[in-house]
Amino acid sequence: xxxxxxxxxxxxxxxxxxxxxxxxxxxxxxxxxxxxxxxxxxxxxxxxxxxxxxxxxxxxxxxxxxxxxxxxxxxxxxxxxxxxxxxxxxxxxxxxxxxxxxxxxxxxxxxxxxxxxxxxxxxxxxxxxxxxxxxxxxxxxxxxxxxxxxxxxxxxxxxxxxxxxxxxxxxxxxxxxxxxxxxxxxxxxxxxxxxxxxxxxxxxxxxxxxxxxxxxxxxxxxxxxxxxxxxxxxxxxxxxxxxxxxxxxxxxxxxxxxxxxxxxxxxxxxxxxxxxxxxxxxxxxxxxxxxxxxxxxxxxxxxxxxxxxxxxxxxx
Amino acid sequence: xxxxxxxxxxxxxxxxxxxxxxxxxxxxxxxxxxxxxxxxxxxxxxxxxxxxxxxxxxxxxxxxxxxxxxxxxxxxxxxxxxxxxxxxxxxxxxxxxxxxxxxxxxxxxxxxxxxxxxxxxxxxxxxxxxxxxxxxxxxxxxxxxxxxxxxxxxxxxxxxxxxxxxxxxxxxxxxxxxxxxxxxxxxxxxxxxxxxxxxxxxxxxxxxxxxxxxxxxxxxxxxxxxxxxxxxxxxxxxxxxxxxxxxxxxxxxxxxxxxxxxxxxxxxxxxxxxxxxxxxxxxxxxxxxxxxxxxxxxxxxxxxxxxxxxxxxxxxxxxxxxxxxxxxxxxxxxxxxxxxxxxxxxxxxxxxxxxxxxxxxxxxxxxxxxxxxxxxxxxxxxxxxxxxxxxxxxxxxxxxxxxxxxxxxxxxxxxxxxxxxxxxxxxxxxxxxxxxxxxxxxxxxxxxxxxxxxxxxxxxxxxxxxxxxxxxxxxxxxxxxxxxxxxxxxxxxxxxxxxxxxxxxxx
Numbered sequence: 001x002x003x004x005x006x007x008x009x010x011x012x013x014x015x016x017x018x019x020x021x022x023x024x025x026x027x028x029x030x031x032x033x034x035x036x037x038x039x040x041x042x043x044x045x046x047x048x049x050x051x052x053x054x055x056x057x058x059x060x061x062x063x064x065x066x067x068x069x070x071x072x073x074x075x076x077x078x079x080x081x082x083x084x085x086x087x088x089x090x091x092x093x094x095x096x097x098x099x100x101x102x103x104x105x106x107x108x109x110x111x112x113x114x115x116x117x118x119x120x121x122x123x124x125x126x127x128x129x130x131x132x133x134x135x136x137x138x139x140x141x142x143x144x145x146x147x148x149x150x151x152x153x154x155x156x157x158x159x160x161x162x163x164x165x166x167x168x169x170x171x172x173x174x175x176x177x178x179x180x181x182x183x184x185x186x187x188x189x190x191x192x193x194x195x196x197x198x199x200x201x202x203x204x205x206x207x208x209x210x211x212x213x214x215x216x217x218x219x220x221x222x223x224x225x226x227x228x229x230x231x232x233x234x235x236x237x238x239x240x241x242x243x244x245x246x247x248x249x250x251x252x253x254x255x256x257x258x259x260x261x262x263x264x265x266x267x268x269x270x271x272x273x274x275x276x277x278x279x280x281x282x283x284x285x286x287x288x289x290x291x292x293x294x295x296x297x298x299x300x301x302x303x304x305x306x307x308x309x310x311x312x313x314x315x316x
Numbered sequence: 317x318x319x320x321x322x323x324x325x326x327x328x329x330x331x332x333x334x335x336x337x338x339x340x341x342x343x344x345x346x347x348x349x350x351x352x353x354x355x356x357x358x359x360x361x362x363x364x365x366x367x368x369x370x371x372x373x374x375x376x377x378x379x380x381x382x383x384x385x386x387x388x389x390x391x392x393x394x395x396x397x398x399x400x401x402x403x404x405x406x407x408x409x410x411x412x413x414x415x416x417x418x419x420x421x422x423x424x425x426x427x428x429x430x431x432x433x434x435x436x437x438x439x440x441x442x443x444x445x446x447x448x449x450x451x452x453x454x455x456x457x458x459x460x461x462x463x464x465x466x467x468x469x470x471x472x473x474x475x476x477x478x479x480x481x482x483x484x485x486x487x488x489x490x491x492x493x494x495x496x497x498x499x500x501x502x503x504x505x506x507x508x509x510x511x512x513x514x515x516x517x518x519x520x521x522x523x524x525x526x527x528x529x530x531x532x533x534x535x536x537x538x539x540x541x542x543x544x545x546x547x548x549x550x551x552x553x554x555x556x557x558x559x560x561x562x563x564x565x566x567x568x569x570x571x572x573x574x575x576x577x578x579x580x581x582x583x584x585x586x587x588x589x590x591x592x593x594x595x596x597x598x599x600x601x602x603x604x605x606x607x608x609x610x611x612x613x614x615x616x617x618x619x620x621x622x623x624x625x626x627x628x629x630x631x632x633x634x635x636x637x638x639x640x641x642x643x644x645x646x647x648x649x650x651x652x653x654x655x656x657x658x659x660x661x662x663x664x665x666x667x668x669x670x671x672x673x674x675x676x677x678x679x680x681x682x683x684x685x686x687x688x689x690x691x692x693x694x695x696x697x698x699x700x701x702x703x704x705x706x707x708x709x710x711x712x713x714x715x716x717x718x719x720x721x722x723x724x725x726x727x728x729x730x731x732x733x734x735x736x737x738x739x740x741x742x743x744x745x746x747x748x749x750x751x752x753x754x755x756x757x758x759x760x761x762x763x764x765x766x767x768x769x770x771x772x773x774x775x776x777x778x779x780x781x782x783x784x785x786x787x788x789x790x791x792x793x794x795x796x797x798x799x800x801x802x803x804x805x806x807x808x809x810x811x812x813x814x815x816x817x818x819x820x821x822x823x
Contacts, residue, residue, distance in 0.1 A: 031699030035706055037357060037364070038437065047736050049437050084357045086489035087506060096507075151538065158546040166542035168532060169508060264534050264543075266507045274507065277669075278356055279699055 007303075011296040018292040019074070019285060023067060026276070026284050033083045033279040034059065057083050070285070079289070080282035082275075089286040092271065097290060099169065100260075100267035104252045106183060107190035108245065115195045116241070119202025120229065123210065131203075138196030150189045150262035157185060167264035186263040190256060194248060201244050205237035212236075239309055246302035250295040254288075344822050346528040347799070350540050350552035354507045354533035358492045360479050361431050361438035369476050370553065370814035371531060374512050375414075376479035376495030379406050379424065379458075380470055381815055386628075386722055386806040388474050392419055392496060392519075393458075396470065398761075402448065403461040404469055411519040413482050414494045421452035426483040428460070439477040443469075467761045468725045475721065476812050498524035498818040508533065518818075525801060525821035541794075544569065550799050550822060553813075555792035557614040557672075563794045572804035573616070573792040576811075577718040578624050579608065579676050581784040584711050585733065585745025589662065594654040596781035599712070600640040602647035602687040603680055608787045612675035618788040623777045624719065624727060626807035630763070631724050631770045639778050640785065647687045659688020665710035666693065667701035676786065677714045705739020715740055716789070718808045724770040726808060728754050731782040747780045798823045 034053035038046070054060040058069065073080055079089035122131035158166040164181045172179045209215065210233060218228045253268065260270040268287060275283035355368035360376060363369070379393040390396070394409035411419040430436060432444030446466065451459040462469065472478065485493045492501060498520070499512035512529040532549060534540035537556040541563070543549045555563065555571065564571045581599060583590035590596055609617040621640040625632045651659060666677030674695055681691045691712065696704065705713055717740055719726030729735065732754055733746040753773040760766045791810040795802060801819040805812055 029700065030696070030703045032703050035702055036699050038362075046441070049441075052435050052437065082490075084489075085506075092506060154539065154542050158548075159542050162546055165548050166546045167534070167536075167539050168543075168548065261536055262539065264532075264536065264539050266505075271507065274356075277697065277699060 007300065011300075015289065015292045015296065019071075019289050020067075022285050022288045023070060023281075026279065026281055027063065027066075029279075031279045032059075033057070033281065036278055037084055059083075074289070079286040082283055083280045084278050089282045092283070093268065093286055093290055096266060096268045096271050099265070100253065100256060100269060103183065103187055103190065103256060103259075103265065103267060104249060106187040107194060107252070108249060110187060110191035111194035111198045112245070114191075115198025116202050116238075118195075119199045119241075120206055120234070122199070122203045123206035124229075126207070134199055134203075138199050141192045141196040146189060146193055147258045147262050149192055150186070150259055153185045153189060154262070167262070169264070169266050182263075182265075186256075186259045186265050189259050189262075190252065194252075197244055197248060198241060201241045202237065205240050206233055209233045209237045235309060239306065242302060242305050242309065246298050246305075250298045253291045253294055345526065346530055347526045347551065347817070347820060347822060348530045348532060348549040349817070350543050350549040351531050351533045352537075352540065352554035353535050357489060359437065359489075360481060360487075360493055360495070361427075361436070361440070361477055363439040363477055366553065366811045367533070369811055370817075371510060372479065372492060373476050373497070373812065373814040374499040374529065374531075374817065375492050375497040375501050376476075376481070377411075377497045378473060378476070378478040378480055379408075380474040381476075382474055382805060382809050382812060384803040384805070384816060384819075386809050388470050391474075392424075392480055399459050400461070402463070402465045403459055405457065405459045408456045408458065409519055411496045412517050413496050414500050414515055415482075416517065417482060418455075419480060419496050420455040420483075421458045422455070423483045424458045424480055425450045425452050427480045428478075431478070440472055440475070443472055465759050465761070467766070468721075468723060468758055471721045471723055471725070476815070499529055520818065524818040526817075529817065544794055544796075551793065551795040551802060551820070553793055555794045557612075557616045557790065559794075560614070560616050560790065560792055568797060569794055570797050570799075571792055571794045572802070573790040574804050574806055574810050575618055575626070575788040576791050576807040576809070577716060578620050578788045579612070579672070579714065579716050579786040580620070580624070580730075581680065581786060582705070582713045582715055582739070582742040583745055583781075583784075584708055584743045586708060586743055588711050589654070589656060589660055590711060590742075591745075592654045593780050594650045595656065596784060597640075598647040598650035598654070598687065599684065599689070600781050600784040601643045601650065602689070603683045603784070603786060604642050605787050606642075607679045607683070608676050611679055612672040613787065613789050616790040616792075620785040620788050622785065623724075623774045624730075624785055624788075625724065625774075626722060628806060629722055629724075631767060631774075633771070633774065636774060636778065644687050651688060656688070659690065661690040661692065662711035664691035664693050665701065665704055665713040666695055667698050668695040669698040669701075670716070672789070673701075673714050673716060676716075680712075680714065680786070702739050705743075706737060708737060708743035710743070713739065714786075715783075718811070720808075722806070722808050724773060725754060725757055731777065733782060742782055745782055747776065747782055749776045750780065750782060796822070 034050045037053065038049055058066065081088055118134045122134050125131055154166050157163045164184055168182055170178050170182060215228060215232060218232055254272065256267060257269040257273055259265065260267045272284065272287040275287065351367045351370060353365065353367045355364065355371055357364045358368065360372060377391045379391060380388050381391040383389040392408055392411050393406035396404055396406045399405040408419060408421060413419060428444050428447065428450055431438040431441060432447060446463050448461040448463045479495060481493050481495060487493055491504065498515055498518045500515050501510060502513050503511040509530060509532045514524050514527050518524065534543055537554065540552050541556065541559045544552050560571055560573065563569050583596055585591050605619045605621065609615060609619065622637040651657065664677055664681060666673045668674055677693055681693055684691050704710060717730060720729060730741050732751050733742060734751045737743060750773065753769060753776060757766060757769045757773065760769055793802065793804050793813060799820060800823050801816065801821055803813065803816040804810055
């Protein structure tokens, strides 16, 4: 319990530090939200109008006052409003976050469904045709940039074959079929990048576990190969895979930018990019804060899964 | 998000039964339009980008507008005429707002008074602050009396930034207020799409032609083209130049382009070598514009070697249109005359966010190096670029823009250095003669007299080079061949082409 509370305390401090850094960093980069708002379309921003907007948005206050206002608001659970159109930040994040989470979850599922069995088979038959094929695919997945994969998928499956829409988003209800058709290509694109990591880690880990004494003992005791793999090898080999997956999921929360851009998928990453471009401070801070919190939660989740996979972790 | 195992299974079963994506294309009662961006902000009187203007043109109308040929046409005002030296009288037609209330002279007066408020962020605030009085003798008549005669007032009132809203409208920044336009906004999802339905009481009989209109934002230009090709949308704006030839060659689509927007260089006139007009002239002679058209616009543009006036303009003069034709020898001579026989080093601001800005800057850099000007590129993101431009933190800067309207007065915001500082015009480069001639042009009504004034303005422009013209660029809309009635408005009005969606239908 003490360990858990300490973890929570450290996490809260970490999140506060992240939020403070983002607060300062976004204000240090050049680019004034009011000027950008008034300059869209290449028009001339009148300085008096810029000043008027500064006053309306509270941007004319000293930085420490803005900082205090911001954190008092956060403490009350108020993430603020968009500087550009007044949309409440919290409601917009809550609308976008599930989409990105769904995208990441489906991608991770695809990568796991193909990555773990491929890694297992490759480790059991090193040098075999499946090992080589998976190796090539993994090298390809790691080396081809994500936007190239995405653009190719659009070219082939949308423009040429007309099987799926080029991009966009519709809610799950009332149109689940179109929802998943729109989800398919971005999820596949991310999964293709995630697959090599899962595959390689599984393969290396299984190969390493197969050399362990307890595997030799189990074999000597006459256990079937399937039983050894499922009961002993896989359980031990999955630890590093879970670690890597956890880290990757955290990274993907803010790292699906290109995929969301290429497929016009209105998730959290795209929201952050738009907010940075518009210097929409509350949105940038809100999105980073949510990502930081989720990152911490994912790490806690990974620790818990460790406990399930390896009882020694629970005891320690 | 209600993602359940059952829904997943149901969707999985449904998928094969539904065939291709083309089966999902909206029916003929709906036109789907691919926007170049989701509007960053909704401002009925502001200028917040092309996408926002296109959206605004669905729900709102002003007193006047532009027809398919770019001529002024009546809109909420069925007729208008001059009233004295500085006034205009407008007779309103039987128009109603989306809630059924009639559009009255009181709504017009209130709208224009709001635009002119001191704390207004309207694009034409300054113009409305030049109003002496707005008279409303009856519900159908409005007379606007300016403090000084303003021959371009009808042009300004035809712009999509002078919309009429109901008196005492309360504004919310996240959506558009109610208007009297052809479509009603029925749904919007921030960052994704906007849905409109035909306004049955629109004052033009038989319009709009489509019952429903859906606008979907595709910020990525490649995806926008893919959406058109895969049948997701019927019509797209801001066709990327590299895709124009391919679309043109495909019989399933048609492309409508116009030479309207243009690229130019602004100068820091406050200090440094560009305060000298001879150096600015040298730059204008020294840039190889053909390379800009080829590299930045894939050949889809034209050389701009004089004052940026369209060929269709009555003020266009072919004799001076090629005044700044590429002439490196003349450029070097001018530099030597200005005291820079060996050239100099300077900073050239552009941005990395838009390829056409970056490519233009690269060509300018190479051209100027050949005449001795070593320009160091500064290519930040667009937000930083605008801030640096507005603060004058550059020697030269690449800008892509267009005149407000197809009249020399529409160039005022780009060449009148007495206006407040802005990245769209040279920094603190005040040329009193240009300011005076622009003002004289506005006071002059007789067409031949206006031509004479604007000829003098052109002479001053070519002598003082308040901006160095570089290249016209084609601005395009692409659509399925079945789409009929959409028109890319000519030249510098191209960004207001959303106006013609009221006459657009799918055959």
